[in-house]
Amino acid sequence: MTRLRRILLVVAILLVGVLVFVYDVIELTGSIETLALQAMRGLAILGSLVLMAVLALSSGARRMKAPRGLGRLLLVTIGVMLLAVALGWLPTTRFVPVALDAEAMEPANVTTVFVSLVVAFSMAFVAIEALLLVRQLVFHKRKKGTKRTFTAYLVALFASCLLTLPLLEGVPGFLGITIFVVAIVLAAVNSFRQGWVVYLSRREKLYAILYSLFLMITFAGLGMLTAQSSFVSPALESASAPVARFVGLNCILAATYFGMSFVSTLFHLPTAEVYERKQSELSSLHNLSRLVNQVFDFGELVATVPR
Secondary structure: OOHHHHHHHHHHHHHHHHHHHHHHHHHHOOOOOOHHHHHHHHHHHHHHHHHHHHHHHHOOHHHOOHHHHHHHHHHHHHHHHHHHHHHHOOOOOOEEEEOOEEEEEEEOOHHHHHHHHHHHHHHHHHHHHHHHHHHHHHOOOOOOOHHHHHHHHHHHHHHHHHOOOHHHOOOOHHHHHHHHHHHHHHHHHHOOOOHHHHHOOHHHHHHHHHHHHHHHHHHHHHHHHHHHOOOHHHHHHHHOHHHHHHHHHHHHHHHHHHHHHHHHHHHHHHHHHHHHHHHHHHHHHHHHHHHHHHHOOHHHHHHHOOO
């Protein structure tokens, strides 16, 4: 994808964010509150997630080798966590209980509305980056059932997100809980797909161990922030309940997957020397074959053979 298209994608995402912000500010004053406009707002946010996914796919990160991809994701995740914590410390950022639901929280002022959207969009982007990287690693040297298992997780993920929409409040609660649990189980099942670890050199495995450990800790912390934080959780919920569920489930997926990556790479570390030796032997054979082709002209060799 060209740089111009990426810029257009970023502009489109920012434009959606501005429109949602304007709507939320108007809704905060009590001027409008219709089901149709709320549905359009929800669709706009879902559309922005699609644009983020396209932008992430076009960034070239998916073509990175595993250690570099892990390191890049770690930097992005830590940056977003620090941003969320810093915004939560702003003195003007606060939430108040919703009048009809004492457990639900809503922004108390315009600043909180803006901060909530920034946190939601930032964490959604991190969740998309994590999901795409995990998909790339899971599909490395994939087996017969790999695609089926990962697709099942995606179906459970999006079904769980859709059930958080206000339009589906009448759906029985046990159905939403069941799908949520199924998504977690499928995330754990996909975490055993660690075939990419075998093909790393010793140095790459050392980097992978370090990055996987910190990613596991970081996404576990991010998941706790989305579930228990006095700021992040209401910020995500007020911005978009489907986005909050999307971020939460993908934090579970990432923490579980990178935890398994840490263990798997640690156990494969003793075999790194054997793999590097085989790679060196194959490289030597390839170089020898190329050298032979350069030294001997096959056409001249055929011409000298007696008939």
